[in-house]
Amino acid sequence: xxxxxxxxxxxxxxxxxxxxxxxxxxxxxxxxxxxxxxxxxxxxxxxxxxxxxxxxxxxxxxxxxxxxxxxxxxxxxxxxxxxxxxxxxxxxxxxxxxxxxxxxxxxxxxxxxxxxxxxxxxxxxxxxxxxxxxxxxxxxxxxxxxxxxxxxxxxxxxxxxxxxxxxxxxxxxxxxxxxxxxxxxxxxxxxxxxxxxxxxxxxxxxxxxxxxxxxxxxxxxxxxxxxxxxxxxxxxxxxxxxxxxxxxxxxxxxxxxxxxxxxxxxxxxxxxxxxxxxxxxxxxxxxxxxxxxxxxxxxxxxxxxxxxxxxxxxxxxxxxxxxxxxxxxxxxxxxxxxxxxxxxxxxxxxxxxxxxxxxxxxxxxxxxxxxxxxxxxxxxxxxxxxxxxxxxxxxxxxxxxxxxxxxxxxxxxxxxxxxxxxxxxxxxxxxxxxxxxxxxxxxxxxxxxxxxxxxxxxxxxxxxxxxxxxxxxxxxxxxxxxxxxxxxxxxxxxxxxxxxxxxxxxxxxxxxxxxxxxxxxxxxxxxxxxxxxxxxxxxxxxxxxxxxxxxxxxxxxxxxxxxxxx
Amino acid sequence: xxxxxxxxxxxxxxxxxxxxxxxxxxxxxxxxxxxxxxxxxxxxxxxxxxxxxxxxxxxxxxxxxxxxxxxxxxxxxxxxxxxxxxxxxxxxxxxxxxxxxxxxxxxxx
Numbered sequence: 001x002x003x004x005x006x007x008x009x010x011x012x013x014x015x016x017x018x019x020x021x022x023x024x025x026x027x028x029x030x031x032x033x034x035x036x037x038x039x040x041x042x043x044x045x046x047x048x049x050x051x052x053x054x055x056x057x058x059x060x061x062x063x064x065x066x067x068x069x070x071x072x073x074x075x076x077x078x079x080x081x082x083x084x085x086x087x088x089x090x091x092x093x094x095x096x097x098x099x100x101x102x103x104x105x106x107x108x109x110x111x112x113x114x115x116x117x118x119x120x121x122x123x124x125x126x127x128x129x130x131x132x133x134x135x136x137x138x139x140x141x142x143x144x145x146x147x148x149x150x151x152x153x154x155x156x157x158x159x160x161x162x163x164x165x166x167x168x169x170x171x172x173x174x175x176x177x178x179x180x181x182x183x184x185x186x187x188x189x190x191x192x193x194x195x196x197x198x199x200x201x202x203x204x205x206x207x208x209x210x211x212x213x214x215x216x217x218x219x220x221x222x223x224x225x226x227x228x229x230x231x232x233x234x235x236x237x238x239x240x241x242x243x244x245x246x247x248x249x250x251x252x253x254x255x256x257x258x259x260x261x262x263x264x265x266x267x268x269x270x271x272x273x274x275x276x277x278x279x280x281x282x283x284x285x286x287x288x289x290x291x292x293x294x295x296x297x298x299x300x301x302x303x304x305x306x307x308x309x310x311x312x313x314x315x316x317x318x319x320x321x322x323x324x325x326x327x328x329x330x331x332x333x334x335x336x337x338x339x340x341x342x343x344x345x346x347x348x349x350x351x352x353x354x355x356x357x358x359x360x361x362x363x364x365x366x367x368x369x370x371x372x373x374x375x376x377x378x379x380x381x382x383x384x385x386x387x388x389x390x391x392x393x394x395x396x397x398x399x400x401x402x403x404x405x406x407x408x409x410x411x412x413x414x415x416x417x418x419x420x421x422x423x424x425x426x427x428x429x430x431x432x433x434x435x436x437x438x439x440x441x442x443x444x445x446x447x448x449x450x451x452x453x454x455x456x457x458x459x460x461x462x463x464x465x466x467x468x469x470x471x472x473x474x475x476x477x478x479x480x481x482x483x484x485x486x487x488x489x490x491x492x493x494x495x496x497x498x499x500x501x502x503x504x505x506x507x508x509x510x511x512x513x514x515x516x517x518x519x520x521x522x523x524x525x526x527x528x529x530x531x532x533x534x535x536x537x538x539x540x541x542x543x544x545x546x547x548x549x550x551x552x553x554x555x556x557x558x559x560x561x562x563x564x565x566x
Numbered sequence: 567x568x569x570x571x572x573x574x575x576x577x578x579x580x581x582x583x584x585x586x587x588x589x590x591x592x593x594x595x596x597x598x599x600x601x602x603x604x605x606x607x608x609x610x611x612x613x614x615x616x617x618x619x620x621x622x623x624x625x626x627x628x629x630x631x632x633x634x635x636x637x638x639x640x641x642x643x644x645x646x647x648x649x650x651x652x653x654x655x656x657x658x659x660x661x662x663x664x665x666x667x668x669x670x671x672x673x674x675x
Contacts, residue, residue: 070624437589444585444617462648466655469619473588527618528656 002082012152019156023163034063037133040156041065044149047137048113052082052132053164054124059083066136068111069504080104085120085132091150092158094118096325119145121153123161128166133157186244187213193251195221197384199496203296203413204231207387208407209395216243217352217406218251227294230258233408234287235306235352237327239356243283250275250285250328264290264302267340268328272336274305284329288350288408290338296413301337301349304328307353310372313346318372338350347383349375350383350410354403358394366394383409426494428453433490433503435476436483438471443490450492454499454559455484463536464499470529471553478505479551489549500556502543507550567615569597575672578606583614586622594622598629602640608633611668613644618652630662639663643671 019036033051041049048066048098052075059082078087081547082103085092094100097115108115110358120134127270133153138145187210197205197426198221206219222230232254236243261267267289275285288309290301303309311319326338341348344499351371358366371435374393378386387407393399433439444465451461468490475488486496489504533540535540539556567584578601586594601608610626612618626642633640641663645653653659665671 279567286597309601410575437587440587440589441585444587459651462651465617466619469587473619473621530654532620532652 012043012155015039016155016159016544020159021157026163026167029164030062031168032163034065036156036160037063038065040133040134042152043397044119044135044145044152045139045247046119046135046145047139049133049135051123051133051160052131054086054129059086059131060501062131068107068113068144070107073107074377075104075348081118081120082132082134085122085134089122089124089127089129090303091120091121091154093145093147093150093277094120096145098519117144119149119153121150121157122166123157125158130161133160142275179472183213186241187215190215190218190244190247191480193220193248199498200382201413202205202496203292203383203411204234204409205387205411206231206408207384207391207406209391209401211354211401211404212239214240214244215404215406216247217354217404218247219350219406219408220251220254221408222255224259224291229402230254230289231292231294231301231350231410232258232287232289233306233350233352233406234285235354235404235406235411236285238285246275246283246285246329247280250287254289262291263338264300265336266335268302268304268325269334272328272334273332276332282556284327288325292410298340299410300338300340301348302338304334304336307351307356308368309350310350310368310375311341311343311346311348312372312375313344316346318369318376320368343410343457345412347375347386348410348414350408352404352406354401354405355394355407356392357400357403358399358405366399383411393400427491427495428499429490429492431490432487435472435480435488436485437473437476443472444469446490447492451499454494456499456557456559459555460559464501464555467533467536467555467557468501468503471555473529475503475505475507475551479505479510481507494559495556497559498538498556499559500554502552502554504545504549504552506548509545509550567594571597571601572633573606575626576606577672578602578604578608579668579672580608580610581614581668582610582612585617586614586615586625587617588621591621591625595625595628599632602633602636602638604628605636605638607639607641609641609643609665609668609671611643611671612646612649613668615649616646618649620656623652623656623658626662627658641665641671643668 006260019039022032023036037049037051048068050070051063052063053062054077057077058074059077061070064515066069075083077083081094081100084102096537097103097118102151116137118134118136120132122129123131123133129392135145135153137143141399195206204221207222208215208217208219216236219233220231224230233248236247251442253274255272257267261270277429285307288301288306290299292299303323304325308320308322310323319485321339323337323339326334356365356367374390378389381389387409392407393532429446431443431446433443447465447468448461451464456464476483480486486506491502493500537555541554543552543554567582567586568588570581580601612643630640643665644667645664650659653662
């Protein structure tokens with residue numbers, strides 16, 4: 001501290017403290033810097049002040065105080081007195097500006113302002129100069145800045161630098177969190193693109209287990225109106241967001257083109273040409289795409305550079321089905337070949353290399369033979385369960401998976417099955433009634449008629465009627481809190497061998513954890529309806545309600561009676 | 567639904583007809599509790615009840631408990647397969663005294 005100006009710094013302690021606080025807590029740094037600069041200029045009797053920040057190879061004026069506004073002025077990083085201050089990280093006090101070799105007279109000459117003396121302090125934090133604060137022309141005394149002015153300015157500059165660094169770090173954190181949220185969202189969207197497995201006897205099932213949040217693998221299953229079922233499974237080269245985008249694009253190309261292209265080879269060629277047209281930065285997709293035809297016995301597919309699918313028939317050697325064609329997205333006008341197989345009671349398995357390249361305890365890869373061995377070891381399981389069992393085996397303790405696991409299985413249909421009835425949900429009834437007890441009878445009649453349409457047994461019909469009646473009562477009494485003219489929608493559809501009723505209300509969302517059946521040894525009214533619903537049905541769950549609705553309950557009942565199941 | 571109440575051979579006999587659902591529960595419950603309050607054994611004949619839901623079952627349970635407290639019997643008769651199924655689901659088929667027909671209910675006592 002300079003002993004000739006014993007009060008210099010102390011006089012401005014209040015200013016330093018309040019400015020530091022404001023810088024540290026500000027949400028709007030630019031405004032705070034400008035406000036701070038004005039107070040600094042005022043406190044130190046400067047005619048003008050400016051604040052420059054380093055931006056790449058330049059110094060840019062971010063705030064000004066005084067008669068001339070030079071906000072936005074850019075000067076080369078090492079030029080001028082500001083540049084000297086920043087590059088040397090040393091406060092510069094220039095008493096005779098006009099004779100300083102670094103002084104730029106251009107601003108003065110344009111504005112008529114006369115610069116006489118300058119005090120310029122660097123904004124240093126962690127030995128890095130982020131910029132500088134410059135004071136011009138001391139208004140009092142001999143018109144020159146003194147050493148105590150320099151100390152005050154250095155303290156304030158350091159506070160401003162710290163505030164700036166904080167703000168930048170906070171922004172980087174926000175950006176990082178935004179990216180993280182986007183990745184999570186992308187993963188969610190991606191997972192929602194994968195089709196849900198349909199109940200048996202639907203003949204195709206899939207499974208996707210992403211290795212990272214965003215996967216490069218995908219599959220799709222697409223029942224067509226002519227009775228065929230389209231399927232595809234692909235693996236995008238590379239990982240991360242652009243792989244995910246390419247995956248979404250390929251999947252939507254399959255969806256839109258499979259509807260009117262019967263030949264898998266031509267379908268593959270069209271997907272390839274579309275992908276090649278838009279440059280994919282060296283990324284490509286290995287893809288298997290095909291159809292199970294309406295007979296439910298014959299599969300045609302094309303393979304673009306993907307792992308050979310395996311056809312596994314009971315009691316026979318596994319058949320590997322390789323193809324020479326390259327992946328899609330590389331060469332336009334590539335010719336692909338269609339492969340045709342009869343299932344003959346077997347199952348066609350398509351999988352990504354995440355499965356074959358999963359490793360055992362000694363680092364040895366599972367390989368196609370290993371996959372086939374795992375499949376042959378499986379007992380009689382529903383199709384979807386076979387896939388999850390396969391994935392579980394690959395991920396068993398002592399084994400390691402290094403990539404997304406994506407699997408698809410195409411099984412045959414019993415010769416008598418009507419594939420269309422299985423694939424496409426069949427609407428049986430749709431009802432919209434006010435939530436009042438006097439409409440329950442009407443609903444019961446309609447439900448009973450719908451049950452007759454799918455030849456439900458008398459007991460199952462009674463159970464379905466009871467369950468839907470009880471669900472409606474719960475809505476009337478609990479969700480709406482009493483009879484009301486507000487509506488309830490009831491949709492009854494057949495999905496495969498399940499009869500599904502969706503009951504939608506427009507009441508506030510209910511807390512599902514509070515819905516409990518009563519204990520049966522407790523002979524009291526209440527909770528009995530929910531118990532009935534849970535007891536007589538094969539499934540009941542709340543689904544995401546459509547926009548504007550409050551709750552949607554999905555009730556499902558297996559159509560076939562016990563004993564007639566395969 | 568229709569509800570009629572008469573006295574026969576020392577019993578209060580309630581005859582229910584139709585569907586015992588939420589719409590009719592308030593009437594059914596009132597009528598059941600009135601019958602129970604008469605200080606005689608009660609038989610509820612359900613030969614013509616094609617449907618009963620949880621609220622109907624709850625009314626029966628309440629009436630049954632009230633009768634037991636007063637020391638009188640409370641029985642059901644002539645349950646349709648649908649109504650019996652609901653009582654079975656609730657495991658109440660062993661709680662209630664259930665007779666095949668009204669005659670059996672009155673004759674037995």
